[in-house]
Amino acid sequence: MKRRLLLVSNSTLHGGGYLQHCQQQIQDFFGKNVKRILFVPYALHDRDAYTKTARDKFKTLGYEVDSVHETPDPVDAVRKAEGIFIGGGNTFRLLKALYDSKLVTEIRKRVLEDGIPYMGSSAGTNVSTISINTTNDMPIVYPPTFAAIGLVPFNINPHFLDADPNSKHMGETREQRIVQYHEELDTPCVLGLREGSMLLVEGNKATLLGSTKARLFQRGKQTTEHDPGSDLSFLLTEAQ
Amino acid sequence: MKRRLLLVSNSTLHGGGYLQHCQQQIQDFFGKNVKRILFVPYALHDRDAYTKTARDKFKTLGYEVDSVHETPDPVDAVRKAEGIFIGGGNTFRLLKALYDSKLVTEIRKRVLEDGIPYMGSSAGTNVSTISINTTNDMPIVYPPTFAAIGLVPFNINPHFLDADPNSKHMGETREQRIVQYHEELDTPCVLGLREGSMLLVEGNKATLLGSTKARLFQRGKQTTEHDPGSDLSFLLTEAQ
Ligand SMILES: [Ca+2]
Numbered sequence A, B: 001m002k003r004r005l006l007l008v009s010n011s012t013l014h015g016g017g018y019l020q021h022c023q024q025q026i027q028d029f030f031g032k033n034v035k036r037i038l039f040v041p042y043a044l045h046d047r048d049a050y051t052k053t054a055r056d057k058f059k060t061l062g063y064e065v066d067s068v069h070e071t072p073d074p075v076d077a078v079r080k081a082e083g084i085f086i087g088g089g090n091t092f093r094l095l096k097a098l099y100d101s102k103l104v105t106e107i108r109k110r111v112l113e114d115g116i117p118y119m120g121s122s123a124g125t126n127v128s129t130i131s132i133n134t135t136n137d138m139p140i141v142y143p144p145t146f147a148a149i150g151l152v153p154f155n156i157n158p159h160f161l162d163a164d165p166n167s168k169h170m171g172e173t174r175e176q177r178i179v180q181y182h183e184e185l186d187t188p189c190v191l192g193l194r195e196g197s198m199l200l201v202e203g204n205k206a207t208l209l210g211s212t213k214a215r216l217f218q219r220g221k222q223t224t225e226h227d228p229g230s231d232l233s234f235l236l237t238e239a240q
């Protein structure tokens, strides 16, 4: 399988600029052969402003950005793309727009069959997985399904957050939410990517990159912690 | 309209017991004529344990609890109920189970036409409003729609949380999430009920009760703060 993915937890790390904490990984990932990257700004309301932010940043890294919302035919734009970046925002809004524009199947095909590189951040990471069942976002619009692009056979929780022992807030902790997901039947693994971490997938090899550990939840099994640099290729086996 | 509702932000307040912070309001609300309350435990996985928690608490307040999951015919149980309490947990799981059991229409009818008292807490408050678009929960299952029971013509955000100025977490604040909701067309008001607060609705009169202020978001208008004791009846006008 040609699949190449860079799945980032968060676009901005506290104290840094947009995509600053992962810019080296972005350059390593897209490399020197990719010149133009197709950007999908659907997760935010102001697509023009969002595209400018992405375009300005990628320019400093040596890449031109075309936004799918600026093209008359988004499906054709995906067909011709050298690489794709889907940015963060609201996951429900993003997934609904991907279905409305008929991009879900086309992106899957381009990435899994043609091997073009796919980068996602936050919501753009959620939609790359099996489903958006483990997004943190508010369900502001109703997508036709929670099933997503399905580039990997598990789910990710971006912005994974450890419980604050001093909190007086009584809403569920992130861990409690994921445990509730695994109370449901036939639910896949959930990789909790803390802010600062990202997953690099090349074919059937998956590696944790970045500065923070990841927490892996498996239905009916013990939860485990994984250091940056860990080989997480076992997650790519469908049986997981 | 006979409607009587007690919509609580949270079941447990930090440092207190289950429903302890609102027990006086519960007794004032159900009064002395109601003897048995029909409980809906669908928001949590372990319905038996959840029912025991609710039953034990309501017993101390002078009420017997029947759980809808212990009856052979949930629709018939709603038809015969003197009062209803829907508890918190996961809002998506709760709404899906309400539709699967064909209870949404029946509860609406009993509350709006027959005037039986309805109490909700957290997820049970979310499902009483127009839609679950402003729940905080993780979308662990896919309900047939986000439209909910519709006992009031606006939305509520329970467990409303002010942004922490010292946080280094980069996920959206609660306020940012609700603002994103209002970027969508034709979206109703959202009443942010902080933990400790609740809304009492009697006919066309709505009053904020409890110990904390509420924050009201209206599309295209200035956000406003409301003290406990405030008359919020204007929210019940459909035009809002
Ligand atoms: Ca988000």
Ligand SMILES: [Ca+2]
Binding pocket: A172, B088, B089, B090, B091, B122, B123, B136, B137
């Ligand atoms: Ca909840």
